[in-house]
Structure formats: C-alpha cells, structure tokens
Amino acid sequence: MSFKSGFVSIIGKPNVGKSTLLNAILGEKLSIATQKAQTTRHRIKGIYNTPACQIVFSDTPGIIQPRYKLQGSMMKFVNESLADSDLVLFMSDFESYNEEEDLIEKLKLIETPMIMVLNKIDEHSQEEVASKLAFWEEKKIFSRIIPASASNKFNTDTLVNCILEYLPEGAPFYDQDQLTDKSERFVASEIIREKIMLRYKEEVPYSVQVEIESFKEDPDIIRISALIYVMRDSQKQILIGKGGIAIKNMGIAARRDLEKFFRKKIFLQTYVKVKEDWRDNDYLLKQFGYESE
Numbered sequence: 460m461s462f463k464s465g466f467v468s469i470i471g472k473p474n475v476g477k478s479t480l481l482n483a484i485l486g487e488k489l490s491i492a493t494q495k496a497q498t499t500r501h502r503i504k505g506i507y508n509t510p511a512c513q514i515v516f517s518d519t520p521g522i523i524q525p526r527y528k529l530q531g532s533m534m535k536f537v538n539e540s541l542a543d544s545d546l547v548l549f550m551s552d553f554e555s556y557n558e559e560e561d562l563i564e565k566l567k568l569i570e571t572p573m574i575m576v577l578n579k580i581d582e583h584s585q586e587e588v589a590s591k592l593a594f595w596e597e598k599k600i601f602s603r604i605i606p607a608s609a610s611n612k613f614n615t616d617t618l619v620n621c622i623l624e625y626l627p628e629g630a631p632f633y634d635q636d637q638l639t640d641k642s643e644r645f646v647a648s649e650i651i652r653e654k655i656m657l658r659y660k661e662e663v664p665y666s667v668q669v670e671i672e673s674f675k676e677d678p679d680i681i682r683i684s685a686l687i688y689v690m691r692d693s694q695k696q697i698l699i700g701k702g703g704i705a706i707k708n709m710g711i712a713a714r715r716d717l718e719k720f721f722r723k724k725i726f727l728q729t730y731v732k733v734k735e736d737w738r739d740n741d742y743l744l745k746q747f748g749y750e751s752e
C-alpha cells in the first residue's frame with residue numbers, strides 16, 4: 460500500500476477529552492489537558508508519523524458561545540481547522556449540554572466525513588454506553604461512531620486505523636520526525652499555563668496569559684524566563700500567594716513537566732504583570748498569538 464497523509468480536526472465541547480486523545484495517539488504530552496473547561500485556546504497541530512502514514516491532527520478549543528474577544532479568536536481557530544481538514548473527529552462525553560441541538564444542526568452542515576468519538580466510557584456502564592451510542596447513531600451525521608477512553612488509551616488504535624481509511628494517498632506535509640507546528644516556546648508557555656489552570660481557582664486560570672521572554676538552550680540546561688500576565692492586581696496577589704509560596708510551588712511543578720517534555724534540565728524564572736482586560740484588547744491578543752493564521 461502506498462503512503463497516506465492528511466489533516467484531521469478534533470472538535471467538540473470543552474472538557475470532553477480532545478487534548479487527552481491527541482496526546483494518547485502521539486504518545487507525547489503535547490497539548491495541555493486539565494479538568495477545567497476551556498483549557499485549549501489554540502489550534503495545535505500534532506503530527507502522527509509511521510512508515511506508512513502521516514496524520515496531521517489539529518487539537519482545537521472546545522466549542523462555546525464566545526463572551527469576550529479571546530473566546531472569539533478561539534472559535535476562529537476551530538473554524539479554520541474545519542476548513543482545511545480531510546476528516547473531522549467529533550468528540551463527546553456523557554454530559555448533556557443545553558445547546559446540544561444547536562451544535563447538532565451545525566454539525567449537519569459540515570461536508571467533510573465525520574467520525575464520532577464517544578469518550579470516557581471507562582466511567583460508564585455498558586447500558587449507558589449503548590444508550591449514548593444509539594442517541595448519536597440516530598442523528599445519522601457520522602460515518603462511524605467509536606466508543607473510547609482517551610485516558611486509558613482504549614480503542615485509540617482502532618480509531619487511528621479507522622481514520623486511515625478516510626485519508627487520501629499522498630506525500631507527507633511535514634518532516635517525518637516533526638511532532639508539532641508549534642514552537643518550543645509555545646509548548647513551554649502552555650506547560651506553565653497548565654500548572655496555573657490546575658493550581659488556581661475561579662477566574663484566575665481564565666485571566667492568565669503566559670509569554671516566554673527568553674528561552675536559551677545550552678548543552679546541558681535550558682534557561683527559561685516567563686512573564687505571566689493577569690488582568691487585575693488582585694489576581695497578581697493570588698498568583699504570587701503569601702510570601703511568594705504559591706508561585707514558587709507552581710514553578711516547581713512546571714519545571715518538572717518542562718524537564719520531562721524537553722528531556723533536559725530546566726532553569727525557570729517567572730514574573731507576574733498586570734495587563735488590564737487583555738482578553739478584550741485586539742492589539743494584545745494579536746501580540747499574544749491569538750490571531751488567525
């Protein structure tokens with residue numbers, strides 16, 4: 460058989476496990492995943508390479524009704540990804556969403572073949588799984604429906620094989636040893652943001668932007684300096700914590716994961732700055748990389 464290559468968009472509501480699935484397929488923790496909704500803010504390409512194929516997955520932000528400009532950009536990333544894919548993976552879990560009917564109407568408009576992934580089956584009984592599968596079958600919008608557990612890597616190989624059936628024959632689009640289209644700086648900033656999402660509550664994770672000020676790689680160490688922007692002074696106080704303990708512990712956790720990803724010793728410095736309402740500021744959103752490609 461000749462070489463197959465193509466683009467696959469992973470879309471769905473927030474928190475259904477899109478990034479977890481991408482990481483499970485790639486065998487690398489490329490895209491950050493947390494229990495909080497709206498973890499992913501960008502379109503992140505993850506490139507799956509074997510001697511027989513190259514699948515360029517796009518992880519995308521969870522589909523929501525935008526309330527501020529940052530969320531508007533996030534939804535633009537979803538649409539762009541849909542526009543240039545050979546196949547769509549629509550992922551859902553067992554939550555029932557208020558706007559589900561609206562979303563289903565939108566899915567019906569997508570002309571690209573779609574595979575539905577029913578995720579998190581590890582948390583549910585066979586009866587529940589069967590009834591959810593029947594619910595989606597009935598919509599008649601998917602070429603295939605695959606029950607899976609991304610965090611347990613259950614059915615992810617089956618899914619990859621199924622994806623390949625829908626991809627055209629053709630040469631690879633990227634170097635066959637390339638993992639992502641994103642820079643090392645981007646991945647570093649995301650690892651730090653993941654730790655903030657995991658360790659802080661309420662609006663703080665949603666008010667944070669992480670920018671890598673410098674990233675210097677020496678033979679035995681990478682020195683990273685990160686600027687963490689928040690929207691208000693009160694958030695800065697929370698982020699830093701009493702005597703700086705909260706940010707110190709966040710930095711330790713981030714460094715641990717940075718060392719795992721880059722497979723090198725890391726020296727990490729963090730600074731916190733206030734940029735009022737950056738989430739609604741066109742200029743800053745552009746500067747922070749939330750502009751369309």
Ligand SMILES: Nc1nc2c(ncn2[C@@H]2O[C@H](COP(=O)(O)OP(=O)(O)OP(=O)(O)O)[C@@H](O)[C@H]2O)c(=O)[nH]1
Binds near residue numbers: 491522
């Ligand atoms: N039990 C269970 N939990 C899962 C599974 N897959 C993902 N999760 C968990 O679901 C949560 C959300 O996972 P993410 O991968 O961040 O979800 P997402 O769809 O990328 O979310 P957004 O980026 O916010 O759109 C995390 O706590 C994951 O550990 C699964 O198969 N089973």
Ligand SMILES: [Mg+2]
Binds near residue numbers: 478518
């Ligand atoms: Mg995600």
